[in-house]
Amino acid sequence: MVATISESPVLTQDELKKIAAYKAVEYVESGMVLGLGTGSTAYYAVNRIGELLKQGKLNNIIGIPTSKKTEEQAISLGIPLSDLDTHPVLDLAIDGADEVDSYLNLVKGRGGSLLREKMVEGACRKFVVIVDESKMVKTLGGSGLAMPVEIVPFCWNFTATRLQNLFAEAGCVAKLRRVAETGKPFMTDNANYIVDLYFEREIGDLKVASDEILRLAGVVEHGMFIDMATTVIVAGECGITVKNK
Numbered sequence: 001m002v003a004t005i006s007e008s009p010v011l012t013q014d015e016l017k018k019i020a021a022y023k024a025v026e027y028v029e030s031g032m033v034l035g036l037g038t039g040s041t042a043y044y045a046v047n048r049i050g051e052l053l054k055q056g057k058l059n060n061i062i063g064i065p066t067s068k069k070t071e072e073q074a075i076s077l078g079i080p081l082s083d084l085d086t087h088p089v090l091d092l093a094i095d096g097a098d099e100v101d102s103y104l105n106l107v108k109g110r111g112g113s114l115l116r117e118k119m120v121e122g123a124c125r126k127f128v129v130i131v132d133e134s135k136m137v138k139t140l141g142g143s144g145l146a147m148p149v150e151i152v153p154f155c156w157n158f159t160a161t162r163l164q165n166l167f168a169e170a171g172c173v174a175k176l177r178r179v180a181e182t183g184k185p186f187m188t189d190n191a192n193y194i195v196d197l198y199f200e201r202e203i204g205d206l207k208v209a210s211d212e213i214l215r216l217a218g219v220v221e222h223g224m225f226i227d228m229a230t231t232v233i234v235a236g237e238c239g240i241t242v243k244n245k
Contacts, residue, residue, distance in 0.1 A: 016132035016235035021045040035120040037095025038067040038113040050077025067113040090124035109148035109223030133236035146196035148223040159218035171200025
């Protein structure tokens, strides 16, 4: 089911993100346990939840953050927090995505929080994804942009080479993510590294690709979120489109 709501034309990417985020927060009800996403789009949703709590329009909300950065943001807004040990089933999670295909499969993790995001968003009854229209792709990995894989630091080059060889037919290049300012390896909240995979061609069946990646010793998790999103809210210059699974 697809519904379209008109908005003002000629909006910046940040404005589109904010519109999508505010629309997603309409799914939030008092008393919910919420997964709080990470990244530039999710930032607006978390801010909005804090705003509604302060206004008294929401109450009894518990947030489960997907990163240290989101945890700090939520604390600053007065959003009560907990964890998956205490709340193993969540009512709703809201997060952004780096890519969304026509089946609502996602690429996430270019911000570096994919493991915690997958743990939290895999434990929720409803997962609402918020993106601007630039994130919509025909096939995952088809954008030529990074497909993140979180790996252990031990012998990282060995693991990166195995990942690259795994998708040799797709013209894969594996690169260790580094901090631009220092050149040092990027560290996740879990003290792991991230290898970004770049594909020249389609990688084929996503579930097969997922299984092959996860079977490699040294791999912690990958950034393909397959069959997880229940709703995707896409903000474009012509309005908002809501895509439901």
